[in-house]
Amino acid sequence: MDDVDVIETHGLTKQYGARRASTAVVAGPWPGAALAELDIVVREGEIFGFLGPNGAGKSTTIRLLLGFLHPTAGQASVLGRDIERDSVEIRRRVGYLPGGIAFWDNLTGERLLYELAALSGRPPVRRAALLDHLELDGDTLRRPVRTYSRGMRQKLGIIQALQHDPDLAILDEPSEGLDPLMQRAFYEILDELRGAGRTIFFSSHILSEVERVCDRVAIVRHGRLVALEDIHSLLARRKRNVEMRVEGEPPILEGVPGISDVRRAADGRLSCRLEGDVSPFLEAIAGSHVVDLTIEPASLEEVFLEFYEDV
């Protein structure tokens, strides 16, 4: 089942007019493009993280997939259908949560969900479970949406995107505005969807969230794909921060495989970065009198920042 491609892009490129070039590709065959030659494949049943700094091309990609934008070059398919030719058919099977979602605020939450389900043309089979998970009760739903807090609006946004049980959910910053408890409830919803074989295309800035929920991630910068990896490979590759205190002669760490950025202090403290196999490091410190040792994994944020940094 995991071999079926839900999203497939080949050389997908979007070039706006000159006015929008400030957020665009700065070099390569498509200078000025908001998105250049994107090649990604999202498989059925996976949660795919789509990451990048502001203006990197994340929203442009999502809007191309949903038919809001027309590609300048390249092709893409969603659920086996061409994004240009079959956009309506694609949207019939997709749920979408835009970033910073806006609603018809004069409607009650209940009415809004009803009307959006009617517009989707599919019964809201997951609505009750989602309301329960996200703790939106009847009293709240009977109030006009304009009275809702930021977090309540976000819950409503998640429900409207998932209530008709779409085959593919495209979620742009889905946990924005949710408190930690509701974030956890949202992750449980994602786990359930994954268990049911649904596919999630997930844009987020919260890296701990990406680490928690995503199977694979793509990282875009300046409109170009800079990494596409399994989340576990990405985490395995991350460097660890090592801090130790030694008495007597400090170990010689320079030149040890996987060790970098060695720093020494006068009081016997020593820090470095460790990547890959730890055995050479352990062998290097074996002859020293180590009185304190801490090895912490670098945060996922640091891994991503390596990709985000300008070359």
Add this chain to the structure above:
Amino acid sequence: MNRALFLHTWRANWVRLLIVAIALAAWGSVLPIIYNAFGSQFRQLMESGAIPRQLAEFGGGDVFTLTGSVALGFIHPLSVGLNLVFAVGFAAACIAGERQRGTLEILLARPISRRVAYGTLALSAALFVGLTVGALTLGAYLGSAVTGRLAELGVGNLPILWLNGTLLFGAFAAISLGASATFDRLSPAIGVSLAVVLVSYFLDVLGQLWPDAAGLQPLSLFHYLDARADLAGLPAWGDFAVLAAVIAAAVAYALTVFPRRDLAAPS
């Protein structure tokens, strides 16, 4: 047409529609009552030459015949303004306004093509305009009936007047919808639509009051509404065709432009 979008649009607008329709029906009934009360005095005043004929027959209407007073009711700035609540207010906002608010996102994320969305909104606008012009026409009928002057009105020709009025305000609605489909923000859509209406009204009034400017009147859409001729059973079908052609051109423009536009993320 998308039924769910159609129902959503009606639910969102029915209260405003009701208020505007009641106001137009009331206005439509007032002028026959004024004619009934003061028509003969106005006629004497007119025949005395105290009022220039151009002013006394503003917009093809007058208050010293029943058909003239009904015609005046159709072209008066008050009824024009009320009819524009939907012909411009609704039509210019239904795409550009949703886009500005960000709600077009959740609509077009549904399985609705832009052509179908436009067609549904255009149909809604047409029905709103038809109902508001219908309320004005009904008011004229009721005002004439209350004053016992129905025989002077030519009731059988009221549908022709309704059709002519609906085509006029339908043309403004089609132009406004075209502007709405073109812009990302509401203000330029409203601005273009109101500019068309105001220039049109100005040219028509100028042509009526100043004989040397009469040649400008065919450039005005208001020129193609002749309520008195409609009520006399002598409609200028060519005028109807001109208004229908304007609607067709505006619809064709919007159906070409809207689906091809890039809808970038709201800023």
